[in-house]
Structure formats: structure tokens, C-alpha cells
Amino acid sequence: MTNRTFMTVEEVAAELDVSKSYAYKIVKQLNEELKKLGYLTVAGRVNTNYFRKKVCYSEV
Structure with a gap:
């Protein structure tokens, strides 16, 4: 996974x-x-930092 601002649905x-x-x-x-x-x-994309925070990968 690359360091991108948004993640796609597929990702x-x-x-x-x-x-x-x-x-x-x-x-x-x-x-x-x-x-x-x-x-x-x-639509169809989510902020990577917010996604990681919500799934407990990060405290960011």
C-alpha cells in the first residue's frame, strides 16, 4: 500500500x-x-488517515 491521501473501495x-x-x-x-x-x-474514496483511525491501525 502506498502513502496516498485517499483509499479506493478496492483498497x-x-x-x-x-x-x-x-x-x-x-x-x-x-x-x-x-x-x-x-x-x-x-464518493468511492475515503481519507486514509481517517480509515486507519477508525479500524484501530493508528491513533492519528
């Missing part, structure tokens, strides 16, 4: 070892949380 699915359809649900949920916090989101 989320591979990282969590889940189906693409489930990864879409995860990305959508995380993006909804980010929108409520006032952040701009990109």
Missing part, C-alpha cells in the same frame, strides 16, 4: 479482506461521518 476491500459491496458500505459510512464533521468527501 479498503483488500485491506479488510471483505467483498467490494461491503467495502462500499464502509466507505459510505466513513464519508457520512466526515461530512458531519464538516469535511469534503469524494
Whole structure:
């Protein structure tokens, strides 16, 4: 995995070892949380740092 700002649905699915359809649900949920916090989101992508924080990979 490279150091990129956003992760694609495919990368989320591979990282969590889940189906693409489930990864879409995860990305959508995380993006909804980010929108409520006032952040701009990109459909089908999620901020890498936020993803890692929510799945307990990082304290960032």
C-alpha cells in the first residue's frame, strides 16, 4: 500500500479482506461521518488517515 491521501473501495476491500459491496458500505459510512464533521468527501474514496483511525491501525 502506498502513502496516498485517499483509499479506493478496492483498497479498503483488500485491506479488510471483505467483498467490494461491503467495502462500499464502509466507505459510505466513513464519508457520512466526515461530512458531519464538516469535511469534503469524494464518493468511492475515503481519507486514509481517517480509515486507519477508525479500524484501530493508528491513533492519528
